Amino acid sequence: MKKRLTSLKDLAEELGISISTVSRALKNNPMISPELTIKIQELAAIKNYIPNPLAMGLLKQQTKMIGVIVPDLVTHFYSSIISGMEEVAKEKGYYIIIASSNESLEKEKESVNNLLKSRVEGLIVCISQQTNSFEHFEILIKNEIPLVFFDRVVESLEVPSVTVDGAEAAKNVTRHFYENGCRRIAYISGPEHLNISKNRKEGYLKGLQECGLKLIPDLLVECNLNAEEATLATRKLLSLNQIPDAIFGINDTIAFAAMKEIKKHKLPIPDDIALVGFTDEFHSTVVEPALTSVTHPTLQMGREAARLFFECIEKGKSFAEKLILPTKLVVRESSVKRLQKKTMQNVQ
Amino acid sequence: MKKRLTSLKDLAEELGISISTVSRALKNNPMISPELTIKIQELAAIKNYIPNPLAMGLLKQQTKMIGVIVPDLVTHFYSSIISGMEEVAKEKGYYIIIASSNESLEKEKESVNNLLKSRVEGLIVCISQQTNSFEHFEILIKNEIPLVFFDRVVESLEVPSVTVDGAEAAKNVTRHFYENGCRRIAYISGPEHLNISKNRKEGYLKGLQECGLKLIPDLLVECNLNAEEATLATRKLLSLNQIPDAIFGINDTIAFAAMKEIKKHKLPIPDDIALVGFTDEFHSTVVEPALTSVTHPTLQMGREAARLFFECIEKGKSFAEKLILPTKLVVRESSVKRLQKKTMQNVQ
DNA sequence: CATATTCATGCAAAGGTTTGCGCAAAGCAT
DNA sequence: ATGCTTTGCGCAAACCTTTGCATGAATATG
Known part of the structure; x- marks a missing residue:
């Protein structure tokens, strides 16, 4: 040995x-x-x-390691983003160490510490849904350790980030529903303190407004981003006196949970209830009916996040580019009511 | 900075x-x-x-890093296994560096080299589907660098590994089909040189035999493990004069591609064609009809692989435990023909 | 009072690499 | 023959930690 x-x-x-x-x-x-x-x-x-990279690392004071913290690893969304990061990290001769917070603030803090201990040169992070205090990130900034956020960001911190234009996307989804004849459009949102929740909700409200619809408070529900709570939220919507004719889920976890629950209630999708989610390519096409969704450019997000990271390393200091990528509304079966079907053209 | x-x-x-x-x-x-x-x-x-871990690493000649090579990262199967590994690695204060081969032998070799360069203490590997030469692993063995295989192993090498009992599982699937009235049971297999292909095919044949069925050569097709080839393979099966009344896919990629293709042909599942795959929990339940499948204990596989790895580090030398985990056939909708439905009890 | 013993601390090497600087030998010009 | 440059290579420091051994002082013992 x-x-x-x-x-x-x-x-x-x-x-x-x-x-x-x-x-x-x-x-x-x-x-x-x-x-x-x-x-x-x-x-x-x-x-x-x-x-020996250890010797070189010691000499040059660099480990060629990037720490990446994700809420979980098993979601296609994150693993796909990580793939993108890995791609550009590899080019630069860097390695990625992954830690998952399991959506827990405690674990997130722990991960930051552990990664720091193993002397990663910096961190690329998607904060957990519980994260509502930020000291563990402020320390990084104070020590000038490169930090990049992706998808879920801490808006109060001056840190480079890559996100998608959730407001625009949500607005378009709302309008898409409207154009398909929906008038009672429900939205299942996430924790209010997350930027993605805020942005998408804002877009939803804007969309309603543009379509001349009034917000029906019952149709805007908020829940944590896990399947159990999403199921409950959906159940609540379906037990209203007047149920919605469309549901918009803030992310894939929510969207699929909602789909399962709607099916359980034997309500046909999309005819009784149209459904749209924020998801990835793969899952959306494998379910039935195929899910209309706002797809994230996951690989690109990963690549850009890594790119920002390296820019951070090179430029150092006060560099805080905030990159906002466009999304794409891919219309599939779950949102096109039979009435409209003939005249609509199915994108992709 | x-x-x-x-x-x-x-x-x-x-x-x-x-x-x-x-x-x-x-x-x-x-x-x-x-x-x-x-x-x-x-x-x-x-x-x-x-x-400073670099200094300690230099001194103690250990990096506390494990290299993990997977065919890809974006499949739930692998990311879930990695989660399991991470769990036990963390306990031991180790980190995991992931490299994906993208199912390519070249990239796999490259990854082995790169990981070695960054002085990982050893490797945990699931070989790519192209891998049919093994010098890059033999070098590791010669240099006594810890190596553990999982899922897809190189059988000719004396290396610890964790796999599932594919033969047993495939046999049970075949019998399950038979008991549901299927008599023309097709099997879409993978490259012959992979242990998983061999084992599962063997189980399939054994199952036919036990049920008193003869192998119909047309119903045994082989393809590479990607969606495109799986689609073609399914199409071939569906264009036979006598189409199968059941299809068994060797892994999730194959199973879902087959499902899509069958739906495209407007053949009802399971009544015209029953379908079973080797997949994970999540995907199987999200599709419609819910897919009967042999589920892998992915987290456990990851944990055990890591455990073997550490045993390898501690015991050193000639240690080659081959762990075979049991699978579970979870019967859902895709394989239970209407005739039988009333009498069958739906497990889980 | 001198020697042995204990206690608290420092020295230095090792692990592997890079790199500024020093040194020696050779070549060339004066 | 002397002085200067060039060429080709070695020394040693620096990065940070651990640890066996040495050092020094203070205390205890004869």
Whole structure:
């Protein structure tokens, strides 16, 4: 076990020269004579020399590691974003260490600490739905440790971030419902302190207004972002005297839970109740009816977040670009009522 | 930028004592007088001292990092397994670095190299579907670098692994079909060189045999494990003169692609064609009809794989426990033909 | 009072790499 | 022959931690 890998020292000793010469030769430093350089490089190849990143990290004070904190790993949304990050991190020779907060503030704090302990160079974070205090991020800022938020951001902090235009998207969804004949449009929202909740709700209200609809308070429900609460929220909507003719779910967890619950009540989708969610490509197409949804450019979000991170590392200090990506409303079956079906053209 | 974190040296200088004293005091070494110990610990707390893992790694020759290679990250199956690994890695103070091979042998080799370069202490791997040469793993074994396989293993190598009993599961699925009145049971398999393909096919054949059915060669199709090929394979099955009355897909990708294609042909599931896949909990329940499936104990697989890994690190050398976990056939709607429905009891 | 014993602390090496600077030898010009 | 530059390489510091050994002082013992 633990067979030490070959080091510069090993090579130097074998050739009877100094370590520095070996180091330079390996980097084709012109200071070293060509013949010796070749000899050294050949031996290095044979001995399968690999520079020790620990030693380099110690010297250069960098670990080439990025800490990423997500609410969970098993959601396609996050794993897809992480894939995007990984792509650009790889190009830069960086690695990603993932920690999941499981939507818990405690675990999130713990993760920040742990990642810091293992000396990641910075953090890319999507805050948990419980996160309503931010000291653990303020410390990072004070110490000038690079930090980037994605999707769910702490708006009060001057930190680069990549999000989607939730207000615009939600407005469009509302109008889409309206154009499909819906008049009692319900919205299942998330915790008020999350930017995504706020933005999307705002868009929903704006949409109603633009369509000349009044907000019906019963149709705006708020719940935590998990399947259980979403199921309850949906059940509540379906038990109203006048049930909604459309439901808009703030994210995929909510949307699918709502779909299950509506089906359980034997209400046909979309004819009795139209349904739209914020989801990803894959899930939306696999369910029946195929779910109309606002799709996130997840890979791109991941790539951009990583890009911002590196910009942060390079520029240092007060750099706080806030990137807002557009979403796409992909109309599928779950929102197009039979009346309209003939005349609507199904995008994608 | 790059504000160096406080080191032992900083603390020592501030107190005008030696580094070693500080180091010892922080570990409550009785060698140091209680008063001084307290003074040192207090300062360390104020200065927010965190030991530098790079320095320790260099000293102890360990990085506390595990490399994990998966075919892809965005499949719930893998991300869920990784969650399990993370759980036990965390307990041991280890971190996980993920690399995805994208089902490509080239990328897999590259990942092995990259992870080795960053000095992970060992690897936990699910091989790509293309992987049919194993030098990159043999090197690891020769150098006694811990290696654990999960799900898809290289059977010719003496390496600890955790898999599921695919043969048993496939046999049960076949019998389940039979008991539901199916007689033309098709199976969409994966590349022959993968252990999972081999095992499950074997189970399928055994199941046919036990039910007194003969193998109909047309009903056994093989394809690569991606949605496109699975769609084609299904299409081929549906274009036979005598189409199957049941289809069994080797994994979730295949199963969902098959479902989409069957729906496209307007063939009712399960009445015309019963369908069963190897999938995870979540997806199976969200589709309609809910998919009967062999579910993997993904979290447990992850945990066990990590456990094996640590055992590997501790015991070193010739340790090659091969763990085989049981699966569960969860009967849902997609496989229970109307005839039988009344008498069948729906598990879960 | 001198030596042995204890106690508290510091020194230094090791782990691997990079790099500014120093040093020696050779080449060239004066 | 002397002085200067060039060439080619080694020394040593720095990054941070742990730990065996040495050092020094103070106390206890003979």
